[in-house]
Amino acid sequence: MAxxxxxxxxxHDHSVARADREKIKGQKGVVIWFxxxxxxxxxxxxxxxxxxxxxxxxHTYLLDGDNIRMGLNKNLKFSAEDRAENIRRIGEVAKLFAxxxxxxxxxxxxxxxxxxxxxxxxxxxxxxxxVYVDASxxxxxxxDPKGLYKKARAGEIxxxxxxxxxxxAPEKPELVLDxxxxxxxxxxxxxxxxxxxxxxxx
Numbered sequence: 528m529a530x531x532x533x534x535x536x537x538x539h540d541h542s543v544a545r546a547d548r549e550k551i552k553g554q555k556g557v558v559i560w561f562x563x564x565x566x567x568x569x570x571x572x573x574x575x576x577x578x579x580x581x582x583x584x585x586h587t588y589l590l591d592g593d594n595i596r597m598g599l600n601k602n603l604k605f606s607a608e609d610r611a612e613n614i615r616r617i618g619e620v621a622k623l624f625a626x627x628x629x630x631x632x633x634x635x636x637x638x639x640x641x642x643x644x645x646x647x648x649x650x651x652x653x654x655x656x657x658v659y660v661d662a663s664x665x666x667x668x669x670x671d672p673k674g675l676y677k678k679a680r681a682g683e684i685x686x687x688x689x690x691x692x693x694x695x696a697p698e699k700p701e702l703v704l705d706x707x708x709x710x711x712x713x714x715x716x717x718x719x720x721x722x723x724x725x726x727x728x729x
Contacts, residue, residue: 534729548628552586556625561634563660564689566667569634579587592635611642618646638688640695645676659697664689716720
């Protein structure tokens with residue numbers, strides 16, 4: 528997918544600054560980027576954190592991989608090129624949410640380091656929180672709630688992350704969650720505790 532840059536557009540500054548939006552909300556806009564193998568628990572943990580923060584009166588929004596591919600990115604498939612474009616678009620959307628002062632959670636496999644690093648580069652230091660949901664391939668295959676690993680092993684799905692396509696684990700994530708041995712609530716609490724420790728919740 529060759530990228531074409533528009534030459535007839537101009538950036539317009541907003542009359543309402545990001546700091547003004549954050550002041551009203553009483554929080555900092557950040558992107559919490561959950562990454563990991565399929566069935567590692569990304570979406571479930573992100574949903575739980577989203578609910579916890581909502582109950583605390585925080586302004587949040589969750590961008591989930593499957594949901595986004597049913598709308599914004601429904602024209603993309605699963606080639607390396609399309610996966611990169613999928614993450615690029617999500618990165619730009621997440622940045623807009625953060626600029627609005629929203630605590631933005633994303634749950635995407637996002638298997639390639641360079642794509643995650645590109646999203647990090649869109650944001651200022653401290654605004655991109657990479658959360659590696661660490662679960663072994665064996666653990667994920669045992670869970671396999673959608674039956675995707677079974678189909679991949681049978682050759683019905685090609686280019687499946689962890690089977691015949693690589694997953695590049697984060698080298699220096701802000702947070703690592705041990706999804707092999709801990710439950711969803713415990714892991715969600717770790718995320719919230721991290722946000723509190725960084726004074727991101729106001």
